[in-house]
Amino acid sequence: xxxxxxAKARVEQVRGKVKETLGRALGDERKTAEGRTERSKxxxxxxxxxxxxxxxx
Numbered sequence: 001x002x003x004x005x006x007a008k009a010r011v012e013q014v015r016g017k018v019k020e021t022l023g024r025a026l027g028d029e030r031k032t033a034e035g036r037t038e039r040s041k042x043x044x045x046x047x048x049x050x051x052x053x054x055x056x057x
Contacts, residue, residue, distance in 0.1 A: 020035025
């Protein structure tokens with residue numbers, strides 16, 4: 001289960017980075033902000049999973 005959540009976090013990070021880059025290229029501030037938000041969510045999810053791994057050992 002943890003592997004699934006880690007993969008979901010990684011997908012969220014990549015999707016956010018793509019949105020952010022696309023928003024910058026097009027000059028769309030809203031898309032850039034959405035990308036940053038999505039990437040941050042992925043970062044937080046990944047950090048949570050790493051912390052859980054530390055306490056499992």
